Amino acid sequence: MNIAVLGLGLIGGSLLRGLAALKVHQVLGFDADPAIRALARDAAARLPAASRWQVAGTVRDAAADADLVVLAVPLPALDSVLDALVSSGFRGLITDVTSVKGPVREAVARRLERAANPVAGYVGGHPMAGREKSGFGNSDPALFTGAAWVLCLDDPVSLDDWLTVAELVTQLGARVVPSTTPEHDRAVAAISHVPHLVASAMAANAADDLLALTLAAGSFRDGTRVAASRPDLVAAMCSGNADAVRDSLRALRERLDEVELALESRDSLKKIRDWAQEGHAARMAWPPDPGRPQEVPVQPETLLRLGRAGGWITMVAPDRRTVTGFLPVRSA
Amino acid sequence: MNIAVLGLGLIGGSLLRGLAALKVHQVLGFDADPAIRALARDAAARLPAASRWQVAGTVRDAAADADLVVLAVPLPALDSVLDALVSSGFRGLITDVTSVKGPVREAVARRLERAANPVAGYVGGHPMAGREKSGFGNSDPALFTGAAWVLCLDDPVSLDDWLTVAELVTQLGARVVPSTTPEHDRAVAAISHVPHLVASAMAANAADDLLALTLAAGSFRDGTRVAASRPDLVAAMCSGNADAVRDSLRALRERLDEVELALESRDSLKKIRDWAQEGHAARMAWPPDPGRPQEVPVQPETLLRLGRAGGWITMVAPDRRTVTGFLPVRSA
Numbered sequence: 001m002n003i004a005v006l007g008l009g010l011i012g013g014s015l016l017r018g019l020a021a022l023k024v025h026q027v028l029g030f031d032a033d034p035a036i037r038a039l040a041r042d043a044a045a046r047l048p049a050a051s052r053w054q055v056a057g058t059v060r061d062a063a064a065d066a067d068l069v070v071l072a073v074p075l076p077a078l079d080s081v082l083d084a085l086v087s088s089g090f091r092g093l094i095t096d097v098t099s100v101k102g103p104v105r106e107a108v109a110r111r112l113e114r115a116a117n118p119v120a121g122y123v124g125g126h127p128m129a130g131r132e133k134s135g136f137g138n139s140d141p142a143l144f145t146g147a148a149w150v151l152c153l154d155d156p157v158s159l160d161d162w163l164t165v166a167e168l169v170t171q172l173g174a175r176v177v178p179s180t181t182p183e184h185d186r187a188v189a190a191i192s193h194v195p196h197l198v199a200s201a202m203a204a205n206a207a208d209d210l211l212a213l214t215l216a217a218g219s220f221r222d223g224t225r226v227a228a229s230r231p232d233l234v235a236a237m238c239s240g241n242a243d244a245v246r247d248s249l250r251a252l253r254e255r256l257d258e259v260e261l262a263l264e265s266r267d268s269l270k271k272i273r274d275w276a277q278e279g280h281a282a283r284m285a286w287p288p289d290p291g292r293p294q295e296v297p298v299q300p301e302t303l304l305r306l307g308r309a310g311g312w313i314t315m316v317a318p319d320r321r322t323v324t325g326f327l328p329v330r331s332a
Numbered sequence: 333m334n335i336a337v338l339g340l341g342l343i344g345g346s347l348l349r350g351l352a353a354l355k356v357h358q359v360l361g362f363d364a365d366p367a368i369r370a371l372a373r374d375a376a377a378r379l380p381a382a383s384r385w386q387v388a389g390t391v392r393d394a395a396a397d398a399d400l401v402v403l404a405v406p407l408p409a410l411d412s413v414l415d416a417l418v419s420s421g422f423r424g425l426i427t428d429v430t431s432v433k434g435p436v437r438e439a440v441a442r443r444l445e446r447a448a449n450p451v452a453g454y455v456g457g458h459p460m461a462g463r464e465k466s467g468f469g470n471s472d473p474a475l476f477t478g479a480a481w482v483l484c485l486d487d488p489v490s491l492d493d494w495l496t497v498a499e500l501v502t503q504l505g506a507r508v509v510p511s512t513t514p515e516h517d518r519a520v521a522a523i524s525h526v527p528h529l530v531a532s533a534m535a536a537n538a539a540d541d542l543l544a545l546t547l548a549a550g551s552f553r554d555g556t557r558v559a560a561s562r563p564d565l566v567a568a569m570c571s572g573n574a575d576a577v578r579d580s581l582r583a584l585r586e587r588l589d590e591v592e593l594a595l596e597s598r599d600s601l602k603k604i605r606d607w608a609q610e611g612h613a614a615r616m617a618w619p620p621d622p623g624r625p626q627e628v629p630v631q632p633e634t635l636l637r638l639g640r641a642g643g644w645i646t647m648v649a650p651d652r653r654t655v656t657g658f659l660p661v662r663s664a
Contacts, residue, residue, distance in 0.1 A: 076601060128549040148547050177546055187544035190537050195555035198530055200611030201587035205522050205580065207614035210642030212519035214509055214660060215480050216618065217460040222554040223527035227615035231608035238591075239600035246595050248537065249588060255533040256581060259570075263578050268571035269408060276563035279532030282539035283559035286548065310542030328546060 001168070002026045004066035006059060006081055008036050010131060011097045012072030013139025016040065018172050020053040021141045025168075027053040030062035032077070036136050043136075059084035063092070068164070071096035071104070075236045078107055086111045094122045095165045099188060100241040101126060101152055101181040121161040124152035124181060126188070127174060134230055145173040148312060153300050154180045163298065166323070167316045175312035175326075178303040182244075189244035194252060196226050196234050197245070203227040288328030296325035333500070334358045336398040338391060338413055340368050342463060343429045344404030345471025348372065350504050352385040353473045357500075359385040362394035364409070368468050375468075391416035395424075400496070403428035403436070407568045410439055418443045426454045427497045431520060432573040433458060433484055433513040453493040456484035456513060458520070459506060466562055477505040480644060485632050486512050495630065498655070499648045507644035507658075510635040514576075521576035526584060528558050528566045529577070535559040620660030628657035 005016045008031040020027040044052045056062035101124040108122045129147040149169045166176045203224040206212045262271035315324040337348045340363040352359040376384045388394035433456040440454045461479040481501045498508045535556040538544045594603035647656040
């Protein structure tokens with residue numbers, strides 16, 4: 001396949017490196033920043049010819065011969081890249097790696113309705129492989145090994161397009177999780193977006209007390225680690241998923257209200273201990289172990305059921321009739 | 333010095349090991365659980381004679397020849413151990429390692445008022461060196477190396493007693509942070525107790541959604557790590573510090589309310605980004621670098637000022653007139 005990666009930050013850069021290292025695809029990258037393009041060209045030049053990538057100077061040049069375009073720009077930059085892509089006459093397949101799927105799906109749909117050149121299709125994707133250090137300079141071809149990578153199978157995504165992207169993602173060593181746009185967005189609000197906001201709030205809360213910052217140890221270090229993420233990236237993912245983030249924040253606040261009541265009770269020792277059991281049990285059972293591999297028929301509802309049950313896919317069979325799936329086994 | 337460590341969990345066990353490894357003190361341990369005592373005896377027997385500790389079968393035996401007793405039991409067990417200690421006629425110095433200082437100070441004061449045998453004194457302490465894995469089996473003589481260790485210098489703590497404990501703590505490689513009971517309790521609410529509650533709430537929030545648990549990656553892993561702590565230990569530290577924990581929870585909730593409003597704004601991208609700056613800056617500047625060593629005169633107000641400014645002590649001069657202190661330098 002000819003694959004173009006648009007946007008060469010941590011995720012796009014890692015994807016460029018990882019795809020090129022497979023040595024089976026033609027891989028080409030683009031970034032709006034000339035300095036990043038120069039970095040990416042220099043990095044390619046230091047590699048053996050078989051695992052090099054090309055770097056294009058425009059979206060049009062990048063997409064010209066591409067079968068698949070991966071949008072790897074932050075959400076706020078997506079509209080302009082999509083405009084450039086559609087106006088270039090691109091007719092291939094589009095996927096993306098943005099951490100929220102609703103707005104991307106809408107943005108793509110708006111453009112495709114208007115476009116004189118209907119593209120082959122769009123499959124929304126999201127690799128769960130962030131780091132608090134962003135940028136091409138921190139990119140890593142092995143970033144996706146073992147990572148969960150959501151691929152949305154909403155109506156009207158074509159199953160064939162979905163399988164094409166799923167094959168590619170499994171080649172990178174990632175675990176494909178079939179989901180829908182709203183289910184994905186709700187899940188990542190709870191496990192990524194709210195944790196980012198909470199980390200930032202806890203770090204800010206300690207900031208005024210120099211004694212506290214000196215006493216801060218493991219629980220502060222880990223609980224606030226992702227507060228080091230760039231505020232503009234945190235803002236992009238949370239504002240793009242505002243409804244789900246708000247619901248998840250409210251659910252969190254309800255739990256914290258419960259423990260505040262428990263703190264005020266005469267029986268606080270027992271009440272707090274009881275309150276803490278659920279989170280303790282959940283954390284002890286995480287991450288889930290993979291169960292045995294199973295052959296799963298390629299049917300949208302079956303695949304979505306697998307994803308809803310916490311399952312994932314590691315391989316698409318060559319005939320595309322089945323995939324190799326796993327269901328999680330709770331360890332505790 | 334003859335030192336008795338009462339309670340041989342993670343902290344008490346590590347202290348037993350660390351103090352014995354110094355080879356300059358007589359070190360003796362006690363735990364209410366005979367199985368733990370047997371473990372501690374077996375562990376000692378495997379060491380060279382010079383770095384062994386003794387294990388006593390009762391609090392009375394443990395304290396009989398001790399100059400210093402370290403209370404290393406969880407808060408709920410403290411009263412009974414203190415009763416046994418006072419009724420044994422102990423007249424030496426008491427310190428503790430409990431994560432909240434107000435209730436311990438009160439419990440000690442109540443007993444000393446009643447006691448026919450006034451003890452030499454009490455110095456409240458708290459090493460910031462927890463781990464989510466508890467118990468003697470996880471203890472480590474190097475647990476305190478580089479760790480901050482609060483020693484409370486409230487009126488009426490004797491400066492001489494304080495220096496005795498401070499010397500010992502610096503021998504273990506820890507950084508002594510002079511503070512007062514209320515200032516300590518407020519600081520640890522923000523950097524330890526609330527992070528434990530939040531981790532538990534976030535883990536519980538994700539627990540019902542199997543998809544979310546499969547997608548959970550770095551921000552969930554780190555943000556919920558301390559939810560693996562034993563619920564009874566979390567309950568003990570939070571209920572013992574209920575007022576400060578409640579205040580800190582409320583401050584956190586106010587920040588989360590702010591970002592919820594920002595999420596609902598039309599200008600959410602900019603508003604969330606602005607909101608996230610404070611936590612980002614605080615986390616990037618943490619941990620602070622040590623400045624240059626300075627000679628600090630041994631005066632309670634000077635020492636407390638050092639602690640309030642985020643400073644710490646690494647050595648007590650042999651003449652006890654000065655200490656070697658450091659002030660943090662914000663790195664970012």
